[in-house]
Amino acid sequence: MGETTFVLTNDDPGAQEPELFAELLDFLAEQQVPATFFVIPASGGKPLDQRPEWLTLLHRALNEGHELQHHGYIHTAFEFGVPPNFMLDIMPESKAQWQRDPVPFSAQHTQAILTDKLLKGREIFKNTLGYEPLGFRAPCVAICDNMYAALHELGFKWSSNIVINPMGWRYINRDYDAGEPWHTAVPSQPFQHPAGLVEAPVHSEYTWFLTEDDIDRHFELAKSDFDRARAAGDPFIAMSHYYAMTGKWSAGLRVYERLFAYAREVGNVRFVTLGQMLAEQEIKN
Numbered sequence: 001m002g003e004t005t006f007v008l009t010n011d012d013p014g015a016q017e018p019e020l021f022a023e024l025l026d027f028l029a030e031q032q033v034p035a036t037f038f039v040i041p042a043s044g045g046k047p048l049d050q051r052p053e054w055l056t057l058l059h060r061a062l063n064e065g066h067e068l069q070h071h072g073y074i075h076t077a078f079e080f081g082v083p084p085n086f087m088l089d090i091m092p093e094s095k096a097q098w099q100r101d102p103v104p105f106s107a108q109h110t111q112a113i114l115t116d117k118l119l120k121g122r123e124i125f126k127n128t129l130g131y132e133p134l135g136f137r138a139p140c141v142a143i144c145d146n147m148y149a150a151l152h153e154l155g156f157k158w159s160s161n162i163v164i165n166p167m168g169w170r171y172i173n174r175d176y177d178a179g180e181p182w183h184t185a186v187p188s189q190p191f192q193h194p195a196g197l198v199e200a201p202v203h204s205e206y207t208w209f210l211t212e213d214d215i216d217r218h219f220e221l222a223k224s225d226f227d228r229a230r231a232a233g234d235p236f237i238a239m240s241h242y243y244a245m246t247g248k249w250s251a252g253l254r255v256y257e258r259l260f261a262y263a264r265e266v267g268n269v270r271f272v273t274l275g276q277m278l279a280e281q282e283i284k285n
């Protein structure tokens with residue numbers, strides 16, 4: 001079996017409790033696993049330059065070998081597109097609102113509006129962290145063609161939004177038997193998006209507010225995705241959220257502890273950031 005690349009992505013630093021992010025950084029240092037963090041530039045409208053405790057931690061993350069990429073602007077569910085069905089099903093109120101009247105939502109998805117949001121977010125990155133990220137993930141993986149066009153025109157090199165296995169979100173709704181198969185229309189490895197940048201599909205989310213009783217079941221889901229990716233010679237790309245897997249929800253860290261150990265036990269696995277992996281890889285058209 002060839003080498004398997006294992007990429008842990010983690011969303012939403014820049015919002016919510018910094019101490020929970022610090023807990024994840026401690027865990028990753030102990031596990032010697034680098035992460036790709038998708039950082040919100042101005043969560044709820046308050047930019048990172050007004051969040052000193054976050055900036056300290058983000059600099060720490062960079063120093064410890066993690067990478068920080070761009071995640072929306074203020075981060076609302078429909079900010080860059082309409083969330084996929086499995087995502088809408090875990091936010092019934094937004095779903096109902098959108099179903100009643102989709103027009104105000106789609107009116108926000110012109111290329112000009114999305115470009116403006118990206119530019120404002122990028123400016124915040126530049127002012128606070130000193131660089132412009134080349135990678136992007138949309139809030140709630142809600143995407144549209146105008147988003148890809150805007151990203152490409154602004155010089156972004158890659159994004160990671162399309163989900164391979166929606167079952168992680170079915171598990172969030174405790175719908176363990178949904179039996180929703182892998183999206184076979186989704187390439188299971190990074191590909192050249194028609195808009196001109198690379199899209200790196202993500203397998204699933206496995207650790208959303210778990211308790212001890214959930215550990216076995218969610219570990220099994222993650223393990224089966226890892227095994228399937230490995231058997232196909234694909235990279236394994238996981239999605240997670242720091243605040244949903246730490247503090248009183250640290251059962252999520254136990255899932256990853258087991259998954260990292262399992263991956264190391266089967267052998268020939270390499271933990272890298274997404275940006276690093278894509279820089280090394282030749283993307284097929």
Ligand SMILES: [Zn+2]
Nearest residue numbers: 011012139140
């Ligand atoms: Zn997010």
